[in-house]
Amino acid sequence: MEHQRMEAFRRGVGNRCPRCGREGLFVTAYRLHRDCPDCGLPLEHEDGWALGAIPLNYSLTCLGWVLPVSIIFILGGFSLKTAAIIGGLGAVVLPFLTYRYSKKVWVGLYYAILPREMRVRAEGEKGDIHG
Numbered sequence: 303m304e305h306q307r308m309e310a311f312r313r314g315v316g317n318r319c320p321r322c323g324r325e326g327l328f329v330t331a332y333r334l335h336r337d338c339p340d341c342g343l344p345l346e347h348e349d350g351w352a353l354g355a356i357p358l359n360y361s362l363t364c365l366g367w368v369l370p371v372s373i374i375f376i377l378g379g380f381s382l383k384t385a386a387i388i389g390g391l392g393a394v395v396l397p398f399l400t401y402r403y404s405k406k407v408w409v410g411l412y413y414a415i416l417p418r419e420m421r422v423r424a425e426g427e428k429g430d431i432h433g
């Protein structure tokens with residue numbers, strides 16, 4: 303079971319289907335396939351499902367950009383104005399640049415946490431927990 307969880311996560315982060323490993327989760331730059339074209343595993347779910355990617359994206363932006371800029375400011379490397387401009391621009395631009403990565407991590411994380419979802423859907427059962 304642990305191997306299955308790690309493999310699902312690794313595949314999702316690697317832009318591959320968590321179940322079958324098919325490459326290419328995205329239809330366009332920012333839109334996932336609704337289901338895996340090869341095995342049918344849902345990659346998009348009901349409204350709100352993808353919201354899990356937002357805290358990941360927010361964390362990446364804060365920890366990867368805003369925090370380092372703030373630390374440099376506190377240590378005297380930037381003036382307040384420079385830190386505000388650099389931090390603000392990064393906080394606006396970085397979420398767009400990391401959006402795909404956040405979605406991939408979210409897909410992998412979802413199926414790593416709930417590997418049963420892959421089995422239920424693989425068997426074609428209607429008993430998924432989301433109705």
Ligand SMILES: [Zn+2]
Nearest residue numbers: 319322338341
């Ligand atoms: Zn697949």
